[in-house]
Amino acid sequence: MPAGTTYTTIESQTLASTASTVTFSSIPSTYTDLRLVCSFNSSAYAVGGLQFNGVTSGYSATLVYAPSSTRVTGQGKIPFQQGYGPITEASAFQICTVDIFSYKSTSVNKAVQWQTGNPTTTGYPGNEWGCGLFPSTAAITSVTIDSGGTNIFQSGSTFSLYGIAAA
């Protein structure tokens, strides 16, 4: 028997001005997974990424962007290497979705998946997906999206956090 509808908006942020980072804090523990949906314009190419609970070390990730794949460990964040942009196309936005599994479980390290696409015709176009590890069994209570530089996220960029509750 189905338990009811889920996939709830926890918080949505739209930038009124430029920003270096965007943070969702005080995330409730009422869900099973988290999903982050971002649509953003960037002023410059940078390697952005994710941080949890304010932790700035110990992340690892595997990135895939045809025809290559890269592995990184001991990172200060889970990095998205495949271009933040578009750089010169003000009305074009890049989409990124991130899934964070079992975010409140104190029995498992935190597994993350993401997919991002940069549609620019100049700069660094590309599509990337990957998986990351936040090697902590602490419940995730905050998520920070790092632009990779100073005020790289541009006005009008949106960031939405959803909660998915399993039966």
Next chain:
Amino acid sequence: MSPIVSTLAGASARGYGGLGASVASAAVGAYESIATVTVGASTAASIAFTSIPSTYQHLQIRGILRGTPTYPDGEYGFVRINGDASSIYSATYQGGNGTVAFSGAFGGTTSSWVISQIGTTNGDLANTFGGNIWDFLDYKDTNKNRTMRGWLANGRQTTGTAGLAAGSYRSTSAITSIEVLPGGGSGWLQYSTLALYGIKG
């Protein structure tokens, strides 16, 4: 199935938005939790969802897995539909393991849908699991063969693998059960969890 704890509980929500959906469009609930299986202290030979209702347009499974063997790229697995072990499954996949990008295919000779690198293994960092999201499209439409899509990753600390996969089960029968079997070893380890969701059309 005795080591598996299956729970059904309430969940409140607003709706399913999907990729790029605005907050406003997520006002009507169309994404429902159907059931969850979490492996208990004893290793589970498989994880199964049975008696799947026919009240949705699509199905999605989300969750984390950890197996017992020590394969270089992590544990792989099989998805078997409706208990059907005949050779009418196929799959293609692409991904990367941090060193190379790869792609491949399994022909129509397998007894289930083969999916690679869906779980970590006993040789990995403790408490680390592979994340998975699988979609089963038009699962009850008897005019079509069943099509599946998987987004999988095992996020291992040293050699994580991320991939995308598509699969076909060449039957027009509505899906009423889905079983996820490990590719090797003795089964899925404690805290492995899969949750089944229904998406309305």
